[in-house]
Amino acid sequence: MSDILRLLARSTSVSKATAPPKPKQSATPTPVAEVKLTTAARRRDQKRRAAANAANGLSGSPITLVTVLPQVDEPQTTKNGKEEKKKGKKRKRDEVEKIDTVVATSNGPATLDPVEVRSLLKQHKLKYTILATLGSRKELLKAAQEEEEKEEEDEPEGGKTASKKAKTKKIKKNKEGKGKGKDDNEVAAPRTSTSTKLDQIFPTPIQTFEELRTNYNISKRLYENVMAQKFTTPTEVQMGSLPLLLDGTRHLVPGLEECDVDLMTIAPTGSGKTLAYAIPAIDHLIRTKHEEGDSYEKGIRVIVLSPTRELADQIVNEFRKLLLGTGIKVVGMKKTLIPKERRRARDTSNEEEDEDEGEDSESSEEDDSEEDGNEVEAINSTVARSRKGIAVKSEIMVATPLLLLHAIQLCPDLFPVSKVSRIILDEADVLLDDLFLSQTTSIISHLTSPSLSFSFWSATMPSNSETLATKLVSSHPSVPSGNKTRKLVRLIAGIKDSSLPTIRQTITYTASERGKLTALRQLFSSSLKTPCLIFLQTIPRAQALHAEIMYDLPTPNRIAVLHSNLSETARSKVMDSFRAGEIWVLITTDLLSRGVDFRGVNLVINYDIPTSVASYIHRVGRTGRAGREGGMAITYYTEEDVKYVRGIVAVMEKSGGAEGLQKWMLDSLPKATKEEKKELKKKGVKERRARAGAADNKKSRISTKSGYDRKIEMRRKAAVHMSKKRKIRGNEDSDDESESEWEGFAQLLPTAAV
Structure with a gap:
């Protein structure tokens, strides 16, 4: 009984005692980093x-x-x-x-913390800049007010009152000053790179290709085609450009909400730019096809422009790998796709116009009626051919500018471009150069879709090309008529205007042309790494070097030459042989310096110095592609090239792949003037031009033989040539004598005897 009383006493004493306060529990434990x-x-x-x-x-x-x-x-322990x-x-x-x-x-990816996003962008060297904000004036004013409201929300309460007054005054001045005498649909002046400070954005980049399916919801078939290429991780340019170009998640990018985006991408050579713009283009077409359903009509909806045929063929092959099983088709523009009737009709019309300039008006009207009849017949024949379908059934067109422009002008029924919603300019700095600018602008003028978007891609983009691209986008009719504001965003992946750091770059002084050839032959006999590309300034020099070294390798027929004077079949045959490993050394001009993908190239030799810094970057970029290490680039320069070397050495120093390069060399090199740089870019080095004088030809001659030996060789060749001509003439004379008519013995007798 006493034990029971003790237990009851203990329990009452414990219940009366104050229990220690329990810690407050939350649904999720607070992290340690958030304590202070x-x-x-x-x-x-x-x-x-x-x-x-x-x-x-x-x-x-x-x-x-x-x-x-x-x-x-x-809750505390109470009654309730x-x-x-x-x-x-x-x-x-x-x-x-x-x-x-x-x-x-x-439906989109989970946004990371802004600090984490910035550190991730800094780690991969990705930088986004808004070059211009375009659209109708109403939309621009509306977007400006929304930005100001966001800034006011982020500001502290004390500074809001002072900033509101200043901003309202600015808005009133802008409305009163800019609104006088101007329509609402007029295009506002774009904010370009000439301003002192440009706006930056920080979108979340993708880190794996699996995010394309899980977070960005691209087509399942397209995702399977991407993974079938066995890509491990996306490159920097793919990490940065895909979130901006994919339609499904563009509205989630901070700073680009409810805006249409035009993208300018600057990334090193071999970094995967083709895949970066191919995936969004195909995904856009698949979404469009799914949304339109039965009303979907096939036709050209995406145009990809490239400066060379070789690059266009390569782009077509890359698109075909990604289009398997999607129902979308791609076609490469060729001259054979234009019917002969259209070309003949145009040629005859041009000839008749030239001939009939001085004739009367009546005869000109008759000729015009005949021409119209011929054109109608040609149109009817091509319409019958278009029903069979060559280019009409393809949604993606890859072409060079001049060929596509002729196709649009001659055959608008075979190549309808009214539904083109995306135009992609690969190697945009060349397409915006003087050589292609008029063709590119005229093609864009034929594109009338209100939802047209632009994208520019290149490894080098000078400031004048950026301003031209901004004017090209702002002058298009779709900008003022659109319901949304448009922003031209520039993405820089890596260091701008530099080559890949994985490429080992050297520069060698050879003093003269004979020194170049001697250094090249020493390289052949000591440490030649094949496959190898050798770049020269002109076609005659490429042919001369090929004739000089074609038997220098121990195995014959392993050296070939490729230039624009060859036929299309011959060029494609040389390219296939080089890719197959049948050709070890390929001598070429700047025809192959841009965009063409040779993944196995181990050595690039600049036998002639490039005509610009951009040309050097693109030449060197033929090796070390797709992150492949072990590529090497060698540049030879002579006494005539010293004043043009400074820019190349600066690129080597910036990229960090130069060997044996010291700072005193860069400081001691002379600087070329702007006029000299322009002349070099347009015509090349004066001593190596095709129409140089006799004295310059001696300096630029590709040969190691002395003048006396060359004279003997030239005399020997001339003697052989003349002997062949004599034999041909002798054979012709004998044939003429045998074919002459027989006049009897009278012609052999003297006149007196007759």
Whole structure:
């Protein structure tokens, strides 16, 4: 009995004692890093909570996933403790259900913390800049007001009142000054790179190709084709450009909400630019086909322009790999796709116009009626051919500018471009140069779709090309008529105007042309790495070098030459042989310096110095492609080239792949003037031009033989040539004598005897 009383006394004493306070429990444990919050961390925490509250409302704003839930205090032990516990559990359950619904309804990637995004972009050397904001004046003013409102929300309360007054005055001045005498649909002046400070954006890059399917929701078949190429991880240019170009998640990019985007991408050679613009283009076509359904009509909807045929053929092959099983087709523009009737009709019309300039008006009217009849017949014949379908059934057209322009002008029924929604300019700095600029602008003038978007791609993009691209986009009719503002975004992957750091680059002084040839033959006999590309300035020099070294390798027929004077079949045959490994050394001009992908090239030799820094970057970029290490580039220069070497050495120093390069060499090199650079870019080095004088030809001659030996060789060749001519003439004379008529013996007798 005493034991029972003791137990009851203990229990009463314990119940009367004050229990230690229990710690407050939250739905998720607070991380250790958030115990001591700095001012920046507090601001980030406030933004996260505001985003979580907006997400709970399931609004149309970008969704931010927040893992921190509001803390719920544990109810104290009172009479109504059970009811409060039930209410707390119900609150937790509701909070979790709301976040689960947000996760289920989000169609895009989960946005990372801004600090993490910036560190990720800095790690991969990705930089985004808004070059211009375009559109109608109403849309521009509306976008400006929305940006100002966002800035006011981010500012502290004390500084809001002072900034509001200044901003409202600016808005009133802009409305009063710019609005006088101008329509609302007039295009506003674009904000280009000439301004002192440009706006930057920080979108979240992709890190794996699996995100294309899970987060960006591209077509399943397209994703399977991408993974079938056995790509491991996306390159820098693919990480940065795909989030901006994919239609499904562009509205989630911070800074580009409810905007149409035109992209200018600058990335090193061999970094995977073709795949970066091919995936969004194909995904856009698949989405369009799915949305239109039965009303979908086949026709050209995407145009890819390239400066050379070789690059165009390569782009077509890359697209075909990604289009397997998608129902989308690609075609490479060729001259044979234009019917002969159209070409003949145009040629005859031009000839008749030239002949009939001085005739009367009546005869000219008759000729015009005949020409119209011929054109109608030609159109009818080509319409019958178009029903069979050559180019009409293809959604993607890859072409060079001049050939596509002729096709659009001669055959608008075979090549309809009214539904083209995307135009891609590969090697855009060349297409915006004086050589192709008029053709490129005239092609774009034929594209009348209100939803046309532009993208420019190159490894080098000078400032004048950027301004031309901005004017080209701003002058298109789709800009003022669009319902949304448009932003031209520039993406720089890596270091601008530099080559890949994985390429070992050397520069060698050879003093003269004979020194070049001697150094090349020493390289052949000591440390030649094949396959090898040798670049020269002109076609005659390429042919001369091929004739000089074609038997220098121990195995015959391993050296070939490729230039634009060859036929299309001969060029394709040489390219196939070089890719197959049958040709070890390929001598060429700048025809192959841009875009052409030779993944196995180990050595690039600049036998003649490039005509510009951009040309050097593209030449060197033929090796070390797709992250492949072990590529090497050698540049020979003579006494005439010293004043042009400084830019090349600067690129070597910037890229970090130069060997044996010291700073005193860069400082001691002379600087070329602007006129000299322009002349070099247009015509090349004066001593190596095709129409140089006799004295210059001696300096630029590709040979190691002395003048006396060359004279003997030339005399010997001339003697052989003349002997062949004599034999041909002798054979012709004998044939003429045998075929002459027989006049009898009278012609052999003297006149007196007759």
